[in-house]
Amino acid sequence: MTARFTSIPATPDIVIIGAGVVGLWCALKAKQRGLSAVIVEKGCIGQGASGGILGALMPHRPVSWEDIQTFQLEALLSLETEVAELEAATGLTCGYSRCGRVMPVDSEEFLAEHAQWQAGSTRYWPAASRTGQPLSWDIRRGEPAPAWPALKPGFVAYSFDTLSARVNPRGLVKALLASVQPHVVVAENCPVEKITDAGEVVLEDGTRLSPGKVIVAAGHDSFGLLQPALQCELGWGVKGQAVLLRPQGRLFDDMPVIYSRGIYLVAHDDGLVAVGSTSQRDFKNTDVDEAISQRLVQRAVELCPGLAGAEVVEQWAGVRPRAAGRDPVVGSMPGASNTIVATGGFKITLGIAHKMADAALNLATGSDSDLPRSFAVEAHIAYAV
Numbered sequence: 112m113t114a115r116f117t118s119i120p121a122t123p124d125i126v127i128i129g130a131g132v133v134g135l136w137c138a139l140k141a142k143q144r145g146l147s148a149v150i151v152e153k154g155c156i157g158q159g160a161s162g163g164i165l166g167a168l169m170p171h172r173p174v175s176w177e178d179i180q181t182f183q184l185e186a187l188l189s190l191e192t193e194v195a196e197l198e199a200a201t202g203l204t205c206g207y208s209r210c211g212r213v214m215p216v217d218s219e220e221f222l223a224e225h226a227q228w229q230a231g232s233t234r235y236w237p238a239a240s241r242t243g244q245p246l247s248w249d250i251r252r253g254e255p256a257p258a259w260p261a262l263k264p265g266f267v268a269y270s271f272d273t274l275s276a277r278v279n280p281r282g283l284v285k286a287l288l289a290s291v292q293p294h295v296v297v298a299e300n301c302p303v304e305k306i307t308d309a310g311e312v313v314l315e316d317g318t319r320l321s322p323g324k325v326i327v328a329a330g331h332d333s334f335g336l337l338q339p340a341l342q343c344e345l346g347w348g349v350k351g352q353a354v355l356l357r358p359q360g361r362l363f364d365d366m367p368v369i370y371s372r373g374i375y376l377v378a379h380d381d382g383l384v385a386v387g388s389t390s391q392r393d394f395k396n397t398d399v400d401e402a403i404s405q406r407l408v409q410r411a412v413e414l415c416p417g418l419a420g421a422e423v424v425e426q427w428a429g430v431r432p433r434a435a436g437r438d439p440v441v442g443s444m445p446g447a448s449n450t451i452v453a454t455g456g457f458k459i460t461l462g463i464a465h466k467m468a469d470a471a472l473n474l475a476t477g478s479d480s481d482l483p484r485s486f487a488v489e490a491h492i493a494y495a496v
């Protein structure tokens with residue numbers, strides 16, 4: 112077989128497999144530490160789940176507080192300044208805003224749960240964000256939804272938190288890419304076939320790369336790449352769909368994220384409103400299913416009649432990585448410490464990828480890491496099939 116990828120440095124400090132948000136944040140963190148890095152991407156940059164349209168950054172419910180919640184809280188707090196630095200360095204916008212979230216509450220029973228989450232927020236969240244914005248969780252009974260025009264009336268109450276945020280996933284991918292090039296070589300159309308026991312990365316055309324460390328950030332495909340070494344499936348892909356709407360008029364600028372019974376409405380700063388998302392563990396292909404898109408639009412209009420008549424600008428489908436133990440996987444491969452896994456953030460990756468990358472680079476450089484034990488590869492193997 113002819114080697115197509117001879118222009119890729121064969122012995123960088125780090126080879127990162129996958130150019131989604133996790134791989135790109137890893138590349139930026141490697142650059143910041145003065146390491147040479149190469150990203151190998153099987154197709155185009157951001158072609159995976161990170162190339163989506165939703166971008167809700169929602170905290171875990173503040174009850175039964177565990178390490179994952181501490182990790183995510185720290186990530187959601189630090190992302191604001193990390194994105195500001197990224198935007199300043201590149202001149203690009205990531206569409207980030209700590210816009211908050213409104214959750215309509217449709218029953219007294221559900222209201223009691225919200226009251227518990229509100230109490231948990233007082234206990235576990237800091238009083239203010241790193242930029243001094245107050246963080247709170249209010250429950251407003253019998254009032255109109257804060258700030259959202261034309262939301263369906265008649266809910267028992269509205270929960271409103273100011274920790275939630277939003278980002279434009281494609282804007283984030285573009286800014287990350289701009290921040291790492293040309294220091295980091297980003298090789299597109301460059302599928303990795305396997306990682307050898309000795310930590311060599313073998314590309315599909317037979318080219319072999321021998322980096323100091325390998326970071327596997329190939330989204331849901333990571334699980335297949337690791338399967339031969341682990342002899343088990345560390346996780347799987349879950350297909351999801353979302354739609355992007357152009358409402359009539361610019362009523363929806365800088366609105367909080369709306370979340371109701373599995374549906375998010377995210378008003379982005381370009382005036383478009385993203386609606387999502389669905390979850391499908393069993394799927395035959397990754398194509399958009401029009402019937403699912405129509406149901407998403409229908410649910411969005413039921414929730415917010417002000418979206419009636421909005422133009423459907425885009426329908427989108429992607430596959431999220433879901434690790435066996437549910438938490439993300441960030442850790443060294445057992446018996447192959449030069450291979451580090453960073454994937455599996457499922458529905459919260461956009462808000463934690465920078466911190467997953469910090470942890471992966473700490474592992475790569477032998478520095479201390481504050482990772483929850485549940486993130487370790489071994490912890491996920493216990494749940495794997």
Ligand SMILES: Cc1cc2nc3c(=O)[nH]c(=O)nc-3n(C[C@H](O)[C@H](O)[C@H](O)COP(=O)(O)OP(=O)(O)OC[C@H]3O[C@@H](n4cnc5c(N)ncnc54)[C@H](O)[C@@H]3O)c2cc1C
Pocket residue numbers: 128129130131132133134151152153154155156157158159160161162163165166167168301302303304328329330331332333336349350351352353387388389428429430431432453454455456457458459460461462
């Ligand atoms: C419908 C939907 C809505 C979502 N909404 C949100 C949301 O609102 N908020 C949130 O935080 N998260 C959300 N997510 C989840 C989030 O998008 C993903 O968890 C995240 O993008 C995963 O990033 P990643 O970098 O791990 O993977 P990916 O973005 O999938 O990147 C992996 C990359 O690796 C490449 N690759 C794969 N195999 C190989 C190989 N063998 N060789 C080389 N390259 C390879 C792929 O081509 C891909 O580009 C959503 C996901 C979906 C599907």
